[in-house]
Amino acid sequence: MSTSPTTPAALAVGDVIALDIGPVAHGGFCVARHEGRVVFVRHALPGERVHAQVTQAREGQRFVRADCIEVLDPSPHRVAAPCRYAAPGLCGGCDFQHAALPYQRELKSAVVREQFSRLAALDVEVEVEPLSGDDTGLGWRTRVEFAVDETGRAGLRGSRSHEVVPVDSCLIADPRVLATGVLDQDWSGELAVDVAAPSQGDTVVVPVPSGESDTPVVTERVAAQSFSGTFEVSARGFWQVHPAAAGTFVDMVNQMLDPQPGETALDLYAGVGLFAAALAERVGESGKVIAVESDSEAVASAAGNLAAYPSVVVVRGRVDDAFGVQRAQRSGPARSRAPRSRKLRRHPLLPLRADVVVLDPPRTGAGRDVAAQVAALGARAIAYVACDPSALARDTAFLAQAGYRLAALRAFDAFPMTHHVECIALFEKGGA
Template structure:
């Protein structure tokens, strides 16, 4: 559940293991807070930025450098001792959370409401800094079916463990291949599955209907049980699809949005679902069979498919790109199709902000934005943005 860094060339003397007493600054994108420490013992030494995990803004802590050399522009660290604690600090509900332990969660030490406040601050900061957009968006809770999910636990329906042998399993440490033995992941759903070959079936029910989706057991599907219905209902509310409209669903996965949009546009409407993963695209074809609208699936890199196909106008576009965002070529292709509305589903606020900036340059304004806490105890957030042409004057509902 934790990514590990690529090996990189060391630039100067290592500072790993050194400790500093600091006052912690603001939260930053990525599950850490910002602090500054002297870069050397010289009296006039410049301050070095340090990204600190296991801390909270305003706390006084002792941090220990975990990555960094004299030649790096910033260092990474863990807060290994808390001298003055934030009132929002709590005892982590997971015994495997903390410095040097499992790297899967970023905010186990933070009260759940304040986790959402920190994520709200990150989303707003990314929009302001990268897209020059001031937003009052708030990260919203998504209720689960179990009491533990309301406390931020037992929500993750897919979990990857490391086989440690002798029947033991573990998780990776933060930015490392090293492991920690874990007997029970506290954010794992009671019925969580590990990735495996084959297919499974997922069910999504909305007020407008219910559909079942074939999904690769080791493929992409939202891991919070409340996520699919929350995201689909938000996209439908923002786009307000009308009978007979044409919809372009990009990075369509197994056809989650496309299937409900096909219901909305009806027999006179059309939905085109473009997905780069071959297995997901094949599943989308199965999942969209029997939909009331005319439906077409296309498998291939989204930018490449749009460069050669489907160049006619579309009324609505759904963008649900991977973490790195849609980027310039796809944004240009979308704008060229002159949609009246675009719904952008984003798992990374920085990538969202960059793409919103590109869309703004091309005449599409942000009209609405919602953010959901689909990944409690981690720093991740899912956003849904609505964009319309800048000269569109209809009131936002």
């Protein structure tokens, strides 16, 4: 039977096809087409002609995934990947080692612009900026979780895979991580092993699983232009992995919000209290800062880190729960039963009004309901710190519906060689 122009060509895993590579897509792929079917291609660059091997194909889907295995017509921005594991079928941690570092940032800028155009109907002018001291894009990652294979060797995951690729080095890891010898040891019986190289003190190695009480605490020092402070963080807890990120983001949030003495501030998804501490210094003892965080370990750290600031109150709980947002909840084990609403009351320590708000949600973003509740606070300014541009763009649309416009947007290359990018957006009331 012949294939009509509207019927995508049948492709199977392992097929090799010639492709003309189109624009970059969110997630570390570039987009191509093959006889009516979209192909998301890793290890390629826009404008190239390549041979690609199909790595994922499902019946009924109008797209497949593939790896570039031969470059027929290279991009002028293509370089030899510095790491031998950054290749088809190997480590999935880095997406763009085959692109010159300035061009990587051009690709990420294009992704941010495309996400805002598609999800928020906004044309934004944004260029991804390097962080201080990052000239090569290597040696920056101060926290790494290595997976462990069935033989006890530490390694990294393949792209979109649970398969462990044993490695003897990781070029984006801080040299102190590799100096622990973690990649030379036998980790039989462990699921993974975390390594944290903090800004102060010794590098620590934590096998996973590990009892909560056995997880060491490390010290991180932030010395930004607008704020300085010391924070205790679990070695397995969340902290920015690029050494220049925390200080840069604090400075940007302070600049955007310009907190004033006596104001009420909210730090939502507060982690161990980085932004809450910076806000507390600005609003002073006459102001108030409410920090909301759900992770129990982070809350314990935040309580200690923020103890010197009498204006700060730490609230343990999910942000949506604190606002009293109703979440769907399954009733009983039967999948066929319809979800029922879980009725919640607004947390008594959460104010009805606020002057400034920091949103620093996980990769999934804040969501429509939280955006609406934040907007209802009537803050004069909202700073949104986002590690996923698509979630930020979606939430930008939600905030716009609630009366807040995007007033400023900055983007930073906090994860060189990968497709990830950190954005910080300022929202203000009214206007288009």
